[in-house]
Amino acid sequence: MINDMLSYLGDAANWTGTAGIPARLGEHLWYSFLAVLAASIIAVPLGVFIGHTGVGKVILVSASNVLRALPSLGIMTLLVLLMGVGLLPPVIALVLIAVPPILAGVYAGVANVEPAVVDAARAIGMKDSRIILQVELPLALPLILGGLRGAILQVIATATIAAYVNLGGLGRYIFDGLALYDYGQVLVGAVLVTALALVLDGLLALLARVLSPDRRLVSR
Amino acid sequence: MITFESVSKSYPGGTRAVDELNLEIATGSFTVLVGPSGCGKTTSMRMINRMVTPSSGRVLIDGQDVSGIRAVTLRLGIGYVLQNAGLFPHRTVLDNVGTVQRLLGLNKAQARAKAYEALERVGLDASLALRYPAQLSGGQQQRVGVARALAADPPILLMDEPFSAVDPIVRLELQQEVQRLQAEIKKTIVMVTHDIDEALTLGDKIAVLAPGGVLQQYADPLSILTRPATNFVSSLVSKDRGFRALSFESLTGLSTTELPAPDTAGRIHLPTLGNGFSAEINHDAATVCWSDGVTVRSAPQPIIRPGDSLRTGLDAVLASPSSAALLADHDGNIGSYFTLADLQPLLSKATRVSS
Ligand SMILES: Nc1ncnc2c1ncn2[C@@H]1O[C@H](COP(=O)(O)OP(=O)(O)OP(=O)(O)O)[C@@H](O)[C@H]1O
Ligand SMILES: [Mg+2]
Numbered sequence: 001m002i003n004d005m006l007s008y009l010g011d012a013a014n015w016t017g018t019a020g021i022p023a024r025l026g027e028h029l030w031y032s033f034l035a036v037l038a039a040s041i042i043a044v045p046l047g048v049f050i051g052h053t054g055v056g057k058v059i060l061v062s063a064s065n066v067l068r069a070l071p072s073l074g075i076m077t078l079l080v081l082l083m084g085v086g087l088l089p090p091v092i093a094l095v096l097i098a099v100p101p102i103l104a105g106v107y108a109g110v111a112n113v114e115p116a117v118v119d120a121a122r123a124i125g126m127k128d129s130r131i132i133l134q135v136e137l138p139l140a141l142p143l144i145l146g147g148l149r150g151a152i153l154q155v156i157a158t159a160t161i162a163a164y165v166n167l168g169g170l171g172r173y174i175f176d177g178l179a180l181y182d183y184g185q186v187l188v189g190a191v192l193v194t195a196l197a198l199v200l201d202g203l204l205a206l207l208a209r210v211l212s213p214d215r216r217l218v219s220r
Numbered sequence: 221m222i223t224f225e226s227v228s229k230s231y232p233g234g235t236r237a238v239d240e241l242n243l244e245i246a247t248g249s250f251t252v253l254v255g256p257s258g259c260g261k262t263t264s265m266r267m268i269n270r271m272v273t274p275s276s277g278r279v280l281i282d283g284q285d286v287s288g289i290r291a292v293t294l295r296l297g298i299g300y301v302l303q304n305a306g307l308f309p310h311r312t313v314l315d316n317v318g319t320v321q322r323l324l325g326l327n328k329a330q331a332r333a334k335a336y337e338a339l340e341r342v343g344l345d346a347s348l349a350l351r352y353p354a355q356l357s358g359g360q361q362q363r364v365g366v367a368r369a370l371a372a373d374p375p376i377l378l379m380d381e382p383f384s385a386v387d388p389i390v391r392l393e394l395q396q397e398v399q400r401l402q403a404e405i406k407k408t409i410v411m412v413t414h415d416i417d418e419a420l421t422l423g424d425k426i427a428v429l430a431p432g433g434v435l436q437q438y439a440d441p442l443s444i445l446t447r448p449a450t451n452f453v454s455s456l457v458s459k460d461r462g463f464r465a466l467s468f469e470s471l472t473g474l475s476t477t478e479l480p481a482p483d484t485a486g487r488i489h490l491p492t493l494g495n496g497f498s499a500e501i502n503h504d505a506a507t508v509c510w511s512d513g514v515t516v517r518s519a520p521q522p523i524i525r526p527g528d529s530l531r532t533g534l535d536a537v538l539a540s541p542s543s544a545a546l547l548a549d550h551d552g553n554i555g556s557y558f559t560l561a562d563l564q565p566l567l568s569k570a571t572r573v574s575s
Contacts, residue, residue, distance in 0.1 A: 120306025123271050125296035125323055138310045
């Protein structure tokens with residue numbers, strides 16, 4: 001099986017064309033990117049709002065739990081049945097997966113900024129938008145990046161199932177391989193997804209370190 | 221003019237933080253709110269910049285109800301030193317201090333130039349400018365807090381225990397600096413402290429609050445000391461009360477003795493003081509060292525100026541090994557000295573006034 005995988009990877013024909021590894025990798029990244037982007041557009045403002053005002057904390061927690069409990073494959077199948085085949089159903093399913101970790105990170109980051117610091121910002125004349133942009137978000141950055149990192153990893157892993165509804169991505173190797181009893185190809189898919197996840201995780205960890213030097217210790 | 225009109229504040233849960241407060245704070249005055257922990261000092265002060273909304277009553281600035289002024293506009297015109305410094309942990313000292321100017325629309329370079337000036341005013345070395353607050357001592361953080369409030373040159377300055385974490389020497393320097401600033405540019409300063417000594421030293425007017433937020437007395441320091449309005453105020457000022465009152469007595473009418481001419485080595489011999497004491501004056505530092513020609517040579521002692529208080533004069537005499545203190549005239553020429561006997565008439569007069 002390992003040999004099958006290696007010979008698949010060694011075959012130059014598998015590295016070109018619309019079904020080649022670079023193309024599949026590109027599709028995989030593209031869906032994931034769209035999903036994380038859309039999820040951030042939803043979750044960041046919402047998390048900032050809840051963290052800054054404290055309004056809706058309870059709703060946040062229960063809604064995240066519901067979202068986390070949803071089975072992605074089921075959702076996607078349902079969405080395909082409702083909306084037809086296309087980019088939208090799998091991306092929506094991925095967005096639903098990405099929202100809870102991002103929301104949790106942003107909310108926790110903003111809500112955990114030391115109240116005295118926010119109080120000082122307000123007392124010296126910052127309006128709320130400035131408090132958010134200049135004080136809360138910079139201080140929340142480590143937790144926000146943590147949430148984002150979790151979301152990206154889950155989306156990369158789950159994007160595999162987009163292939164189930166004929167959308168390509170690295171999942172194609174797995175589903176095609178399964179259909180053809182070609183376990184070498186299945187392994188190719190699995191290994192590539194894992195490698196992608198590990199590489200992205202490393203890059204994000206690096207980014208988090210660059211953006212949050214140790215000066216972010218809270219004073220006193 | 222800042223006016224409190226029967227202002228009360230109750231917090232949910234029933235805590236009465238401020239009770240029917242009436243206060244008129246004159247423009248350009250230095251008012252100190254003093255009282256024990258939890259008596260509503262911070263709460264009262266934060267009603268001026270709308271950080272706390274009164275449960276009833278009004279706070280007015282120059283006749284205008286603050287609740288009618290946009291909060292951000294109001295606060296940008298009021299410097300505020302927070303009780304715990306309240307610095308931004310993610311910004312350097314320099315950018316912390318420049319924050320208000322940036323909010324007022326100055327560009328980064330202008331704000332930083334102003335920030336360096338403000339740091340210098342509070343006696344912080346420019347080498348600290350690029351540090352983050354977590355890399356400073358508590359006292360340094362407080363000074364950065366004061367610098368941040370001063371930097372934008374606001375007409376009103378609120379300070380909540382700004383010197384509580386600095387050592388006595390630096391505290392004295394900062395107090396003098398704040399006093400000088402206030403005398404120079406006539407800011408309206410409202411300061412909170414629980415240290416009655418600090419209140420008596422700095423305030424033109426002192427408001428004494430008791431637990432429950434009840435105003436006990438609002439008066440100038442001498443009245444607080446000599447005519448306490450309630451038992452609460454008496455107990456607050458009882459310690460060293462007589463000695464403290466001397467701070468408000470001048471040296472006017474002090475009889476002095478002329479100093480003889482110095483010898484060739486610059487020493488002034490005063491055989492009348494016993495033990496053959498001689499004085500060695502350091503004109504640059506305005507200090508004097510006493511020696512008895514055998515063993516004793518004192519540490520430099522301050523030279524008294526005509527504007528100093530009776531307390532300062534008495535202290536100088538008590539601290540001097542020769543039991544005499546030197547006096548400079550209004551032009552700074554050091555030409556005479558005085559002893560405890562010379563102070564006696566002034567002391568008797570002071571006791572008569574204050575009892
Ligand atoms: N946000 C709040 N919610 C409820 N109670 C409060 C709140 N802020 C202050 N208090 C209460 O109001 C009272 C006055 O508090 P305040 O902070 O004004 O005291 P203070 O005189 O400044 O004391 P300290 O010298 O300790 O700073 C206290 O009993 C305090 O517990
Ligand atoms: Mg206080």
